[in-house]
Each structure stands twice: as C-alpha cells, then as structure tokens.
Amino acid sequence: MENVLTLIKKDHDAATALFAELRRLIDADTFSEPDVRECFQNLKRALLSHQTAEEEAVYSRLRTHGEMKDYAFEGETEHDLAAGLLEKMTYDSPIDERWRAQLAVLKHAVDHHVEEEELDLFPMMKKAFSPDELVEMGKDLQALKLVVQETGTAPLSALRTDAGVRGARPGAEDDIRAG
Numbered sequence: 001m002e003n004v005l006t007l008i009k010k011d012h013d014a015a016t017a018l019f020a021e022l023r024r025l026i027d028a029d030t031f032s033e034p035d036v037r038e039c040f041q042n043l044k045r046a047l048l049s050h051q052t053a054e055e056e057a058v059y060s061r062l063r064t065h066g067e068m069k070d071y072a073f074e075g076e077t078e079h080d081l082a083a084g085l086l087e088k089m090t091y092d093s094p095i096d097e098r099w100r101a102q103l104a105v106l107k108h109a110v111d112h113h114v115e116e117e118e119l120d121l122f123p124m125m126k127k128a129f130s131p132d133e134l135v136e137m138g139k140d141l142q143a144l145k146l147v148v149q150e151t152g153t154a155p156l157s158a159l160r161t162d163a164g165v166r167g168a169r170p171g172a173e174d175d176i177r178a179g
Contacts, residue, residue, distance in 0.1 A: 004058060004137035005122050011050045012114045018043040019107050026100065036094040044086045045149070047110070051079040053144035057137050062121075065128050071121050078113045082106060 022043065025036045059072035085106050092099045125134065
C-alpha cells in the first residue's frame with residue numbers, strides 16, 4: 001500500500017496534467033466550449049475530492065502536531081478559496097476572458113499550495129509520523145476520496161473543525177455534486 005505522501009503527489013500530478021490539458025484546449029485553433037467545460041469539470045471533481053479527503057485524512061492529524069498545525073489551517077483556507085473560485089467558474093463561460101483570468105489565478109494558487117506541501121510539509125510529515133502511520137493515512141485518504149467520488153458529498157466528519165461544523169460555505173456538498 002502506498003503512503004499518503006505518494007498518493008497526494010499523484011493527485012498533484014493529475015491536477016497539473018488537467019491544468020495543462022485545459023490550457024491546450026483553450027489555445028487550440030478549434031476552440032470547443034463543450035470540451036473545455038468537460039475538462040474543467042474533471043479538474044473540479046479532482047480538486048474537490050482531493051481537498052475533502054486531504055482535510056479529513058491528513059489535516060485533521062496535523063492539527064495535533066504543533067508546527068504543522070498552521071499548515072493544516074492554511075491548507076484548509078487555500079482549499080476554501082479554490083472551491084469558491086471553482087464554484088464561480090462553473091457558472092461562467094470559458095469564452096469569457098474573465099473566466100480565463102480566474103483559471104490562471106486558480107492554477108497559480110494550486111501551484112503554490114502544491115509547492116508548499118511537497119517542499120515544506122512532506123519532510124515534516126516524514127519526521128513526525130512513522131511509515132506505518134503514513135500508510136494508514138494513505139488508506140484513509142483513498143477511502144474518503146472514494147466516498148466523495150461515489151456519493152458526491154463529503155462525510156460530515158470532513159466538515160468538522162475545532163470550532164464546529166465548517167458552515168462558511170452553504171451548499172458545500174453541492175460544490176462537490178456539481179463536479
């Protein structure tokens with residue numbers, strides 16, 4: 001079984017590939033809005049299922065480790081910002097220049113998030129958790145992603161924080177279903 005760091009890296013690589021495919025489709029001589037929308041929906045599904053599972057399987061554990069606690073809260077905030085942008089982009093047209101600007105901002109935010117996780121957080125996690133714990137987190141991540149992908153909703157536990165239920169975004173379950 002792969003550990004959580006390997007699985008997260010695979011998700012990051014998949015998102016990078018989807019961003020590249022979107023860019024290729026947008027820049028194509030024969031622009032096809034349905035093709036762009038389909039690729040965008042694939043990206044949205046991938047990002048939302050990843051972030052929901054990551055928050056529950058990884059960030060929930062990081063909140064109990066002093067120096068990694070801030071990374072967990074920052075990561076959740078970055079996820080919230082990305083989800084909000086994805087939601088807005090769902091209802092706008094990829095023909096619109098504003099949509100393309102939003103895509104560029106989303107890509108920049110995701111690239112920053114990925115870089116911070118892979119360069120800063122992964123080494124800390126390797127030190128803080130045993131190989132068995134990292135494998136266990138990987139199992140949890142995969143199971144949660146499967147639930148999100150199959151049901152289109154996040155388990156209620158994924159919406160909980162130290163302050164209660166994450167209710168800042170009414171309709172968060174709809175965000176995932178729309179993907």
